[in-house]
Amino acid sequence: MNDLTNPTKNGYAINGNLAEELVDYETTIQENINARLTDRFSKLRLAANNTKPSLSILGLGYVGAVSSACFSDLGFNVIGVDPDIDKIDCINNGKSPIVEKDLDKLLKAGREDNMIQATYDTVAAILNTEVTLVSVGTPSDADGGCDLKYLRQACAQIGEALRLKSTYHLIVMRSTIPPGTTRDVLLPIIEEYSGKERGKDFGVCFNPEFLRESTAVEDFYHPPITVLGAIDERSLEFSRKLYEDVDAEIIGTSLEAAEFVKYVDNTWHALKVTFGNEVGRLCKAANVDSHDVMNIFLKDTKLNISPYYLKPGFAYGGSCLPKDTRGISHLARSLNVDLPVINNIPASNESHIEHAMDMIGDLDVKTVGLVGITFKAGTDDLRESPAIELMKRLLIKGYKVKFYDPCITPVSFLDKDPQWNERLQACCLASADELNAESELLVVTHSQPYATQVVEDATDDMHVIDVVRMAEGIQTEAAYQGIGW
Numbered sequence: 001m002n003d004l005t006n007p008t009k010n011g012y013a014i015n016g017n018l019a020e021e022l023v024d025y026e027t028t029i030q031e032n033i034n035a036r037l038t039d040r041f042s043k044l045r046l047a048a049n050n051t052k053p054s055l056s057i058l059g060l061g062y063v064g065a066v067s068s069a070c071f072s073d074l075g076f077n078v079i080g081v082d083p084d085i086d087k088i089d090c091i092n093n094g095k096s097p098i099v100e101k102d103l104d105k106l107l108k109a110g111r112e113d114n115m116i117q118a119t120y121d122t123v124a125a126i127l128n129t130e131v132t133l134v135s136v137g138t139p140s141d142a143d144g145g146c147d148l149k150y151l152r153q154a155c156a157q158i159g160e161a162l163r164l165k166s167t168y169h170l171i172v173m174r175s176t177i178p179p180g181t182t183r184d185v186l187l188p189i190i191e192e193y194s195g196k197e198r199g200k201d202f203g204v205c206f207n208p209e210f211l212r213e214s215t216a217v218e219d220f221y222h223p224p225i226t227v228l229g230a231i232d233e234r235s236l237e238f239s240r241k242l243y244e245d246v247d248a249e250i251i252g253t254s255l256e257a258a259e260f261v262k263y264v265d266n267t268w269h270a271l272k273v274t275f276g277n278e279v280g281r282l283c284k285a286a287n288v289d290s291h292d293v294m295n296i297f298l299k300d301t302k303l304n305i306s307p308y309y310l311k312p313g314f315a316y317g318g319s320c321l322p323k324d325t326r327g328i329s330h331l332a333r334s335l336n337v338d339l340p341v342i343n344n345i346p347a348s349n350e351s352h353i354e355h356a357m358d359m360i361g362d363l364d365v366k367t368v369g370l371v372g373i374t375f376k377a378g379t380d381d382l383r384e385s386p387a388i389e390l391m392k393r394l395l396i397k398g399y400k401v402k403f404y405d406p407c408i409t410p411v412s413f414l415d416k417d418p419q420w421n422e423r424l425q426a427c428c429l430a431s432a433d434e435l436n437a438e439s440e441l442l443v444v445t446h447s448q449p450y451a452t453q454v455v456e457d458a459t460d461d462m463h464v465i466d467v468v469r470m471a472e473g474i475q476t477e478a479a480y481q482g483i484g485w
């Protein structure tokens with residue numbers, strides 16, 4: 001007979017240990033079920049009574065499909081829009097229209113939880129949402145420019161929808177476009193078709209997308225940064241709500257900076273790839289393991305993989321960079337290796353000095369004062385200084401040139417050619433004050449307190465060309481311009 005005093009399951013007697021394990025097991029299952037139900041109910045409650053703004057996403061390609069799935073997973077009600085019926089069907093069936101890790105899973109959950117739907121009806125989608133994200137394609141056109149055909153169409157459709165809408169709507173541009181496109185091309189289309197006014201009736205942001213295909217879902221939740229270029233404070237604050245649960249610093253900026261940073265990012269990435277590949281070809285020809293070299297190169301996070309050397313300024317000079325870039329090209333030639341990027345570095349540097357000459361040539365001045373002539377501040381090294389090169393070109397063109405540099409005196413050795421040495425020495429002034437008296441134009445090559453003083457003392461009939469981005473907030477009566485800003 002069974003001992004009914006023992007713990008039992010379904011009337012069967014079991015031993016004490018097993019009974020406890022079974023109870024534990026059942027409790028765990030029940031807890032899991034409860035957790036899932038709670039999660040599902042909370043999502044359904046969210047869908048019914050969602051405090052997060054609802055989103056329409058125009059364009060369900062690589063960017064739009066991932067954003068739709070991930071935003072819905074974060075608790076936003078999403079309506080995706082695309083003219084491609086296959087993509088719409090995929091999403092409405094909880095399937096991914098593209099190959100991308102975890103996307104099927106998220107879209108299936110989004111559909112089950114009623115957080116996401118797809119349609120071709122742009123107007124209905126916009127009328128039923130508070131924010132519209134635009135991620136339609138911007139392919140290259142025949143001459144390499146950015147083809148805005150799909151974006152123009154999308155903006156006309158947005159305008160038509162906004163014409164019917166009485167409440168404020170936020171538009172977030174995500175497609176990659178050249179700077180100025182949103183403000184100068186797209187906003188006028190939306191205003192024309194809607195009859196509404198930017199800032200008052202609708203807000204606008206540019207929010208570049210940083211995902212990488214194949215890791216797009218992971219990148220969505222952990223982007224390097226989130227950039228929000230906005231036309232006004234209201235648009236910026238509204239767009240922040242989209243990224244409250246995303247793990248990244250939010251950087252608010254202008255529309256144009258947000259548009260441009262994506263171009264700059266991708267160009268930088270392409271430059272990194274081509275540089276690495278050129279180093280690889282050269283290393284192989286020189287019988288050196290390129291991965292050994294680059295692994296060491298990458299360990300230098302002070303000068304190599306760092307912000308150093310990347311802010312726009314003047315041409316490089318000094319005793320090392322010009323000499324060693326020439327040297328590596330010479331080595332490549334001797335090994336018959338073609339290095340288009342590395343070989344063109346000196347030409348790019350040279351074009352920057354010529355650009356300074358063009359800026360000076362555009363001004364109606366005959367006397368130029370150089371504030372600093374060593375290749376950088378804090379050294380007396382003049383080897384291959386771009387400021388000396390600039391001074392020589394100005395003298396050859398007939399300008400009257402003077403300079404002041406605290407590390408240089410009128411008897412300093414300035415050029416290995418005796419005639420140039422004498423001519424350059426004659427340009428040296430003993431004090432910074434004298435520069436203002438003798439110059440219609442100041443060209444500032446050092447960001448130092450002595451240089452700031454000269455520029456602050458400049459009068460309103462003078463010009464300043466800054467090639468080093470002097471300290472922010474500098475006050476001067478002179479007409480100021482920067483070489484790359």
Ligand SMILES: NC(=O)c1ccc[n+]([C@@H]2O[C@H](COP(=O)([O-])OP(=O)(O)OC[C@H]3O[C@@H](n4cnc5c(N)ncnc54)[C@H](O)[C@@H]3O)[C@@H](O)[C@H]2O)c1
Nearest residue numbers: 058059060061062063082135136137138150154175176209
């Ligand atoms: N793919 C990437 O990894 C990536 C990363 C960052 C940024 N971007 C940029 O994002 C944008 C989109 O890229 P993608 O790769 O997703 O493009 P894609 O070509 O895969 O998708 C674009 C989608 O937009 C749809 N579309 C066209 N006109 C439309 C309209 N009026 N309304 C709604 N949908 C419309 C198309 O049918 C297509 O499905 C591009 O500007 C691209 O440069 C792409």
